Amino acid sequence: xxxxxxxxxxxxxxxxxxxxxxxxxxxxxxxxxxxxxxxxxxxxxxxxxxxxxxxxxxxxxxxxxxxxxxxxxxxxxxxxxxxxxxxxxxxxxxxxxxxxxxxxxxxxxxxxxxxxxxxxxxxxxxxxxxxxxxxxxxxxxxxxxxxxxxxxxxxxxxxxxxxxxxxxxxxxxxxxxxxxxxxxxxxxxxxxxxxxxxxxxxxxxxxxxxxxxxxxxxxxxxxxxxxxxxxxxxxxxxxxxxxxxxxxxxxxxxxxxxxxxxxxxxxxxxxxxxxxxxxxxxxxxxxxxxxxxxxxxxxxxxxx
Numbered sequence: 001x002x003x004x005x006x007x008x009x010x011x012x013x014x015x016x017x018x019x020x021x022x023x024x025x026x027x028x029x030x031x032x033x034x035x036x037x038x039x040x041x042x043x044x045x046x047x048x049x050x051x052x053x054x055x056x057x058x059x060x061x062x063x064x065x066x067x068x069x070x071x072x073x074x075x076x077x078x079x080x081x082x083x084x085x086x087x088x089x090x091x092x093x094x095x096x097x098x099x100x101x102x103x104x105x106x107x108x109x110x111x112x113x114x115x116x117x118x119x120x121x122x123x124x125x126x127x128x129x130x131x132x133x134x135x136x137x138x139x140x141x142x143x144x145x146x147x148x149x150x151x152x153x154x155x156x157x158x159x160x161x162x163x164x165x166x167x168x169x170x171x172x173x174x175x176x177x178x179x180x181x182x183x184x185x186x187x188x189x190x191x192x193x194x195x196x197x198x199x200x201x202x203x204x205x206x207x208x209x210x211x212x213x214x215x216x217x218x219x220x221x222x223x224x225x226x227x228x229x230x231x232x233x234x235x236x237x238x239x240x241x242x243x244x245x246x247x248x249x250x251x252x253x254x255x256x257x258x259x260x261x262x263x264x265x266x267x268x269x270x271x272x273x274x275x276x277x278x279x280x281x282x283x284x285x286x287x288x289x290x291x292x293x294x295x296x297x298x299x300x301x302x303x304x
Contacts, residue, residue, distance in 0.1 A: 001248040003140070004237035006032055009248075013256045013272075025140075026171075026187040028255065029235040035254030035276070036231045036241050041068050043284050045243050048229040052210065056219040057108045062120055063208045065157040066230040070094070070117065081115055081210070082224040092223075095213065105214040112212040115223075124155045124204035135194035137186070140236030141174060142193040144182045144200060153202075154179045158232050160205055166198040167191050172235050173202070185235035250279040 001009070007028055016023050040046045052061045070079040079094040095114040105113075129152065135143035144162065146152045153176065160173045162184050169189025173182050182202075186192040194200075210225060231241050241248070257272035 001240070001245050002237065003029065003234045003239045006234070006248060006252065009252050010255055010259075013252055014259055023259070024187075026235075027259075029185075029233070031255035031258040032251055033231075033233045033235075034258065035251040036234075036243075037068070038254065039247065039250060039280060040228060040231055040243065042280050044071065044228050045247075045283075046229050046231060047071050047226060049224055049226045052223040052225065054212070054216045054219055054221040054223065056217060057215050059211050059213070059215040060120075061210045061212070061223070063117070063210055063225065063227075064229075065159060065205050065207050066232070067208050068228040068230050071226045071228050081226075083111060084222045084224070085111065085218065092212075097211070100211065100213045103213070108215045108217040110217055112214055112216055114213045116211050116213065117208055118211060120207040120209040123206060127153070127156060127202040127204070129200060131194045131196055131198045131200065133194075134196050135184075137191070137193040139238045140185050141183050141239075142186060143177065144184050144194050145180060146200075147180050149180075151179050153182055155204055156182060156202055157204065159230070161203045162186070163201040164189055164194065164198050165201060166195070167193070172233055174233060174235060174239065185233075247283065250276055250283065253279065 007023075007025060010028055010032070011018060011020065011023060014023065050064050050067075054061075070081075072081075073079050074091075074093065080091045083090040083092050090111050092112055092115045095116055097116045097118050100114060100116050129146045129148060131144055132147045133145040135145060156173060156176060158173055158175055161170070162173055162182070163170050164186055167186070167189035169186035169192045171184050171186035171192075174185050175183040177183060184194075210223065212223070231243065233239075234241055241251075253272050253276040257270070257276060260272060
């Protein structure tokens with residue numbers, strides 16, 4: 001089920017006509033994407049990995065922006081990552097951030113003992129410029145090109161917010177073709193596309209980071225982080241989510257619930273959310289054991 005069909009099905013569920021002013025494409029896509037991320041978080045149905053190369057005496061390393069949560073656990077239900085030095089592998093177990101800070105082990109050692117995950121405490125810099133070529137809209141997608149620098153979009157990721165300040169349109173980065181070209185979806189402007197010399201602003205999204213405790217003394221070691229990955233956003237007619245398409249009825253139920261809460265009909269919306277919950281649990285129960293057995297407990301203890 002692609003983006004176009006998803007919008008149609010959502011309208012049908014909500015009994016809204018195609019020209020309804022209650023629904024708009026951008027909001028619908030946002031709700032569907034929020035649903036897709038929540039569904040993946042609960043089911044672990046999409047996974048990937050990131051290999052981090054260590055820097056001597058460095059504690060913190062940025063994770064990819066689509067990181068949702070750690071995937072693998074030991075038999076004792078403790079998350080772990082694989083640390084490789086040369087040909088030797090070591091498995092580091094997760095510790096609470098509180099505990100790591102309390103122990104205050106700042107002196108570097110050859111092989112770190114533990115790791116943790118926390119929010120990255122700074123955003124990447126905002127990116128501005130002007131389009132160097134036209135990018136017409138096709139199926140809701142348009143390409144932003146800026147060849148003023150060979151690395152102009154090096155720090156841009158899928159899911160980042162983009163604004164065409166000349167056209168008055170706002171949207172999202174759908175995919176990254178190169179460090180000078182981005183596929184975007186734009187809404188609310190006069191043309192919702194890119195003309196040569198259109199001005200743009202891109203705001204990179206927040207990230208999480210991995211902390212090694214204590215920091216490693218050696219540069220060039222590697223840390224393999226396997227994690228549950230957020231699905232790339234679908235904000236155009238022919239985009240599709242990477243998980244099996246039979247899951248889309250669950251995603252639509254969540255989006256319908258979100259719309260009904262905006263419509264101040266929580267009782268009706270709750271029925272859609274219960275439907276989403278029940279179907280999500282059903283899918284979890286039918287997933288292979290290797291997919292859904294790994295569940296990461298989240299600590300909400302107050303941090304001073």
